Structure formats: structure tokens, C-alpha cells
Amino acid sequence: MTLLTTVFAAIVCTVIWYKKQEARELKVGTLSLMYWGASLMWLIDAIFAYAEEGADSFVPAPLDMLNDFYLGLSVVALGLIIWLVIILVRDPKGVVKAALFKKN
Numbered sequence: 001m002t003l004l005t006t007v008f009a010a011i012v013c014t015v016i017w018y019k020k021q022e023a024r025e026l027k028v029g030t031l032s033l034m035y036w037g038a039s040l041m042w043l044i045d046a047i048f049a050y051a052e053e054g055a056d057s058f059v060p061a062p063l064d065m066l067n068d069f070y071l072g073l074s075v076v077a078l079g080l081i082i083w084l085v086i087i088l089v090r091d092p093k094g095v096v097k098a099a100l101f102k103k104n
Contacts, residue, residue: 001065003042005072009079010035025092031083038075 013032017023049057
């Protein structure tokens with residue numbers, strides 16, 4: 001489930017990045033690359049689990065699937081937090097700078 005969650009997030013971010021110019025300005029490509037990297041990590045994990053456990057690694061218990069889904073959502077949320085920090089630091093539209101130096 002972690003692999004599916006991160007792949008879905010990566011596909012959604014990639015499509016948004018590709019379709020909208022504003023998304024490129026907001027560094028959605030960086031978010032997309034983070035999710036593709038996480039997807040690659042989970043894919044390698046699945047390959048090694050299959051090599052170690054065989055086909056049984058693809059028949060998890062429902063509770064394990066739920067835990068994996070929560071882990072996948074946590075990875076997606078962490079990626080969003082990192083992306084938000086990048087946006088706030090780089091401030092591509094100058095919103096943070098304008099708010100900090102606003103004269104009363």
C-alpha cells in the first residue's frame with residue numbers, strides 16, 4: 001500500500017506540474033520528484049521482500065495493509081511539509097517578503 005500511495009501521489013503531482021505553468025513556478029516538480037523517489041524506494045523494498053519471502057509478501061493481512069496505507073499517507077504528508085518549507089523559503093511570488101516588510 002505504501003508503494004501504491006506514493007505512486008498515486010507522484011502521478012497526480014506530475015500531471016499537475018505538466019498541465020499548469022503556475023505549478024512550475026510553485027516548484028511542484030520538486031514535490032513530484034520527492035514522491036517518485038519514495039515510490040522507487042518502496043519498489044526496491046517490494047523487490048527485496050519478494051526475493052526474501054516469495055509470493056507470501058504480496059498477501060498481507062488486512063491490519064498490515066492498513067498500517068502500510070497509514071505509512072504511505074505519512075510519507076505523502078511529510079513530502080508536502082518539506083515542499084511547503086521550500087516554498088516559504090524560496091518565496092517565488094514574493095508573498096512572504098511582502099508580508100514581512102509591510103509598512104503599517
